[in-house]
Amino acid sequence: xxxxxxxxxxxVAVPPSYQPKGxxxxxxxxxxxxxxxxxxxxxxxxxxxxxxxxxxxxFQKNFLQDFLKTFNGKFDxxxxxxxxxxxxxxxVDREKQLKAxxxxxKRLSAERKKLRxxxxxxxxxxxxxGKRFEVANxxxxxxxxxxxxxxxxLRGRWKPRIYEKDITLNxxxxxxxxxxxxxxxxxxxxxxxxxxWNDKLTGKEKxxxxxxxxxxxxxxxxxKYDKATVLEKHVEKVRQKIIEGLSxxxxxxxxxxxxxxxxxxxxxxxxxEKDPDEADTVxxxxxxxxxxxxxxxxxxxxxxxxxxxxxxxSIDLRNEPPEVAKVFKELLNDKQPGDQIFQNINxxxxxxxxxxxxxxxxxxxxxxxxxxKIVKDYLATIPREKVTSQERFIYYAKLANLKAAEALxxxxxxxxxxxxxxxxxxxxxxxxxxxxxxxxxxxxxxRIAASLEKAELNLDxxxxxxxxxxSTSLRNYIDPRVFKAWG
Numbered sequence: 001x002x003x004x005x006x007x008x009x010x011x012v013a014v015p016p017s018y019q020p021k022g023x024x025x026x027x028x029x030x031x032x033x034x035x036x037x038x039x040x041x042x043x044x045x046x047x048x049x050x051x052x053x054x055x056x057x058x059f060q061k062n063f064l065q066d067f068l069k070t071f072n073g074k075f076d077x078x079x080x081x082x083x084x085x086x087x088x089x090x091x092v093d094r095e096k097q098l099k100a101x102x103x104x105x106k107r108l109s110a111e112r113k114k115l116r117x118x119x120x121x122x123x124x125x126x127x128x129x130g131k132r133f134e135v136a137n138x139x140x141x142x143x144x145x146x147x148x149x150x151x152x153x154l155r156g157r158w159k160p161r162i163y164e165k166d167i168t169l170n171x172x173x174x175x176x177x178x179x180x181x182x183x184x185x186x187x188x189x190x191x192x193x194x195x196x197w198n199d200k201l202t203g204k205e206k207x208x209x210x211x212x213x214x215x216x217x218x219x220x221x222x223x224k225y226d227k228a229t230v231l232e233k234h235v236e237k238v239r240q241k242i243i244e245g246l247s248x249x250x251x252x253x254x255x256x257x258x259x260x261x262x263x264x265x266x267x268x269x270x271x272x273e274k275d276p277d278e279a280d281t282v283x284x285x286x287x288x289x290x291x292x293x294x295x296x297x298x299x300x301x302x303x304x305x306x307x308x309x310x311x312x313x314s315i316d317l318r319n320e321p322p323e324v325a326k327v328f329k330e331l332l333n334d335k336q337p338g339d340q341i342f343q344n345i346n347x348x349x350x351x352x353x354x355x356x357x358x359x360x361x362x363x364x365x366x367x368x369x370x371x372x373k374i375v376k377d378y379l380a381t382i383p384r385e386k387v388t389s390q391e392r393f394i395y396y397a398k399l400a401n402l403k404a405a406e407a408l409x410x411x412x413x414x415x416x417x418x419x420x421x422x423x424x425x426x427x428x429x430x431x432x433x434x435x436x437x438x439x440x441x442x443x444x445x446x447r448i449a450a451s452l453e454k455a456e457l458n459l460d461x462x463x464x465x466x467x468x469x470x471s472t473s474l475r476n477y478i479d480p481r482v483f484k485a486w487g
Contacts, residue, residue, distance in 0.1 A: 002220055006128065006175070011123065011195065013140065032071075042085060045085065048145065058156060063156040141206075143160055151308055154201060162200070166197045196208070227360060232369055237358070241357050259350050267407050287303070294328050300314045309409065311409050370407055372404075374400070393487060402470060408473050418466060433452060
């Protein structure tokens with residue numbers, strides 16, 4: 001375990017209090033004055049008024065539930081259509097008109113940039129073991145309407161404000177305590193986080209970390225990727241032990257082996273084990289009967305995984321050891337849809353089993369191994385003569401990254417402006433093709449051809465990665481040494 005010796009920082013930036021403007025709303029015709037929290041919530045709703053979110057029944061219901069709670073039961077039973085936000089809507093529309101003015105926008109942007117730079121100068125750096133490093137996320141998330149990813153059941157709920165008193169700081173014993181009404185000061189030399197607090201909506205712990213450039217972070221990452229390299233060397237041995245476990249006379253061992261099989265075969269999370277910055281999620285050991293459909297030749301998985309992103313994959317049982325179907329059938333027998341499939345095991349049992357095969361091996365190592373191997377194998381299929389430019393190097397590296405993101409189920413909703421972005425990219429390609437046809441000299445043709453190649457590759461990538469987030473796998477699961485070795 002890598003430990004720090006000294007740690008100094010200035011805490012985290014907490015968003016300023018909402019400045020009320022004295023708005024009123026009407027509920028069933030009654031004019032209602034708003035307190036600062038009610039006004040802040042109503043204003044946040046008004047900012048979403050022209051989006052698809054406010055048409056979502058779940059989003060509406062969740063927001064209304066939290067908003068009406070602030071009136072202490074006075075308006076129970078009110079629907080969103082019973083509330084007249086027109087005064088605040090008009091204010092938001094005036095704000096939009098102001099922002100349509102280029103000079104106003106420019107001035108506002110400059111003011112925000114200046115404030116952000118001032119805050120970053122204070123909170124954006126930390127000193128660990130005498131070295132200065134950037135802090136990755138030094139600003140506490142402001143209160144607001146929770147958007148979520150995918151079909152998140154909490155979408156529309158109100159995220160309450162986090163105050164300094166809610167925050168725990170991790171500092172060295174000799175470090176000066178930053179000014180502020182902090183909840184707690186601790187000195188945990190084993191942890192890399194600088195600050196943490198409890199998300200009042202989800203109940204999850206939130207953390208502030210050093211940036212990826214910190215020496216101690218890079219050392220820990222190296223250890224993580226080295227473990228994946230060790231697994232690669234012993235993976236056939238591990239798989240053999242898993243198959244043997246599926247045939248064990250011990251029913252608990254069969255459960256452990258099937259969970260390990262799913263973790264290896266589908267890059268499934270273990271389920272009840274998480275890093276401090278991860279949300280709880282369904283995984284192998286926490287699967288319920290309703291998440292799985294066993295057919296004669298196939299087993300289908302369909303559930304909401306991490307961040308409520310749908311996890312939908314299948315295994316063709318004709319290509320798998322017969323013990324897989326047999327143990328699945330055994331574990332699904334006589335259970336109700338809401339019952340746990342793996343009732344006798346958890347991540348500790350899985351990790352103990354794996355650790356006996358290869359010292360230090362845990363379920364989490366598999367996703368790193370799988371992502372890295374997918375990238376390595378894909379890059380090995382690309383002939384070197386195809387990598388004729390830096391643009392092509394990036395293109396193939398991102399395609400390899402996409403393969404890993406697909407395997408790890410790092411899905412995302414397409415960006416709001418995706419179609420417009422694609423249209424612009426297509427127009428650029430057409431424009432460059434026209435310029436290439438009209439180019440008068442070989443030198444000009446070569447320059448335009450290089451720009452055209454880059455534009456075409458960017459367009460192709462944008463189409464292919466639309467539904468996937470590449471940054472998560474790139475940052476957390478793919479050993480960067482693979483790209484270096486290939487390049």
